[in-house]
Amino acid sequence: MKLLSVGLTGATDEIRVKLQKDCVALAQEGFQVAIDETSKGNYTFLGCNVVDGELSFRSYERIKQLLKDYVAQIVSELIVADEEKNIIRKIINQNYHYFNEEERAAVYENTLKALNGNKTNVIDFSLVDRRKQILSRLTDYLDHHHELVVEGFINFRLKDYREELVHLVDDVVEDFMMELEYKEFIRVLRYFVDIQEPQADEVHIVIDPEGVFKIIDTAGNSIHNQYLESYISQSADEINYGDLLVTALITLAPQEIVLHGCDPQKTQDTVEIIKNIFEGRVTICKGCSLCRPYVLGNITPDN
Template sequence: MELLSIGVEENKDKVLNIIYDYDFLYNVDIEEEKIGNRLFVKITTEDKNTSKNDNTLYSMLSMLITEIILEYYIKDIIYKKVFTKYNDLFKEEKIEIGKIAFKTISRDNSLDNEKKLIFDEVRNYINKNDEIIIDGFVNFRLSALNSSLDILIEKSNQKYYEEREYKEFIKILKYFVDIQEPKMDLVNIIMEENNYKLYDQNNKLIENDFFNEVINELSIDGITKEDLLISSIITIAPKNIVIHGSEKNRNDELIKILENVFLEKVTYCTGCELCSLKMNKSKEK
């Protein structure tokens, strides 16, 4: 029984690789036939228990077609749109924006938005048709995707500049750390309920007087706790930093900044006197 015939005109070998490597979860046979400039790949089965009304089977086939469309058609469309829209940018910048957009639309754990739109269109089409010519399908059935891709590309452009600014920010912080002598060998950071405390290598609390000095040096009004933490650590420029607290704190944006600036100087404690102090205070609450 023929389940589906897939016709492609471009990227024939690459599309074949996807199809042959795909885990169908069913006993299927694959046949190739070339007609003119197109390659047709017929997916058939001799399994009598397999029915064209099998929802799981057609969801699987729809995902296969979606992957082919994303990898060898949408990817090309994204880059063409980026290069046309941002013709004043350098080639390397346009490539990075395209990478961000494609990564967003094709991430494995997502069937949302654009990817879901493609999947649903494919599913509806192959439910009614035994053959799908992908080139034509993309050009005529996925035209509604254009506006979504334009929005995605605009967001990817914004994300690219945000990431570039972040890298510049980290670069500046690294520079400030490198040009000054370390004021302490070790700083312990205890994170607790959107707050933090700094201790020296002798587990002695670094007093607020030091923070006030940092604020006076910065001469910035309305400084936040987050700004103060980063500024304090940068000013101290310790040789090593130990972060105490739960695993979830490792995803904290402030911690990520410290990791990017101090690199291998940042380590995590799995249990010590300071950690016990934190736990005891939590129990008292």
């Protein structure tokens, strides 16, 4: 007597083994459950059949419930572990077909990282919550159906789950595009610095906890330029000191830059931009008379 069947489009060996393992418990109650395999079009169906033991109505309902729980658990794990990746690939290939292969691969990997790290804007979309949501839908479905086609179940019974994946991919693509724009921005600035005649061999940047900076030469003298002077008349609230510092350094195009007194929590973005533009030219001081008032040894040197 067939109790349940599961239709799959991919390999069935792993699912079959898990079903057979779970069905061993039924043998202890005097029931032998066999798993058969049939093909219908593109689908392979694994059928769960009771082949031994007399079935009263109560026994039938008990075995059916146990098998339903087994199948729901196995398929929910299959969807989260394998089918979810296929869904993400399809979303990327359909919605972002104009990306080249390398870009689509990067979006795919970033999406998986966002899912595994639960860095999403979706509430209750962690691995545990996704599995719980899918398991609940499967259990409800199997209460009223004896045949489960996994692909159809995903397409028609998990539409909201798929939509959440679509939104997640969109968010990842937005971040990816911003990263590409940032890299292009850095590339242009780096090129501009490389073709400029250096205005100084070495400069020291002292940054206080508020982000206000001072540029000095190796002799300890302040360096001023026309660009900086144009901002002196502005109020402190109107000045973005990070942007101002980057622009000043691009104008000076020094061969070597030493940063002092950097607070990682307040100046990290500015420091990273400077390091990216002036690649190989930047050193972060571990601690000296210039930066000691602002930092107590919590800066990692730039090797």
